[in-house]
Amino acid sequence: MTENLGYNPDDADSIVEYARKLVGHSLREVLDIKVIQSPKQRRGSWGNAVEEYYFKYDLNSDSNPDFAQVGMELKTTPLKESTQGKFAAKERLVLTMINYMDVVREDFEHSHLLQKANDVLLISYLWRSDEDPLDYKVLVADRWHIPSEDIPQIKKDWETVVQKVREGRAHEISGSDTMYLEACTKAADSTVRRPQPFSDIPAKPRAWALKASYMTAVQSGLLEKMQHIQRAAGEKDLDLLALVRNRFEPFFGLTEEELARQFGMGRSKNLCARITRGILGVEDDAKIEEFEKAGIKPKTIRLQANGRPKEAMSFPAFDYFQVAEQPFEDSDFYGYLQQKYLFVLYREDSDGAYRLSDVCFWQMPDNDMEEAERCYLQMQNNIRTGHADVSVRSTENRCCHVRPHGQNSQDTNPTPHNGDVVKKCFWFNQGYLQDEIAKALG
DNA sequence: GCATGATCATGC
């Protein structure tokens, strides 16, 4: 034990034991400091304070491990508490910068990323918007590494990203390309660009990160009932989409009623999610661990014989005051647009019955975000100028529109300038969904 | 036939 440190930097167990003493406490309680920089001014300042004042080592931005003697990385990550009292990761967990020039020469098993995620000391704290960071409570401090059952999907994610760099398309990388691991943008400002090896087009700097949905699942895995999709011998190396398709295929051609009967389910509102659990062999009252980690929501879409979805897709009703005030990037709508879906597709047959015909994963492409923003800003302008009753029509926007979504026309929300107006929400256009589904099915 | 407005129904 090194006296002035409080732990032995040559002994991983000693480091972890020392870290665990933080659990249940705030930095103010354990450190003799009065102020740290606000995370609003400098991201990661809470984590920096832990490194600097609790573990007392020099901040490094080089690529050596934080605890170099034992090869362990320290990662701190904020959790937020929902109104229902559940904890969720507030943000993705950034592991290490991607060097486009080097990464194309790596293979996954020996990648820089795996080295960084091989042995992690994970410290999670409860973030509160109205609290001094010094008072954030530490909830978890534990040693962690990527579990072996997640490796096939993470490898697939890694290769998806690296493949784009190898094809000279690093500038086209998107967080929506992948499931657990993502290449998230990371730069001081949005104008910074880095060179890539197989194209002259410079690309945004990106870092390897585990998605917020993945970190949420990691944190809550022990608390909530979650089940893996059990893999048969021949399915061990399948990525998530391949596995899900494999399981759904034998049921193609059945109607929703036939499927419900097969799994002994009555008519119920969340039938899609329940049938999905049934087909994937997960108990009815459990969550699908893989879907939690990837943040995937199953959604039924009924396609008419001509391929057009029968209905548009709705989001929760919005608050007129919030839309009036919030910039697009801070809005709830923006958050909903980051959602990944498993579309469970039923297609109308010649006899008029809707039969299970396909499944695909989908997330709104980054390129369409601008069009969605245009819809948001147009509605925002309507509300601000005293026309909250005027919606954005589906003919006015390629991707989405605004429509009522309440109990009935008496079901209203207050507005800044028009009194009470019927509850409304944003919707994905049917035509847009049709195009996107066609693309997703190839 | 489609866009838009309106409403139903389940489950928390």
Added chain:
DNA sequence: GCATGATCATGC
């Protein structure tokens, strides 16, 4: 009681 997912109804 209300949010949310799903669907119906009307009028252009």
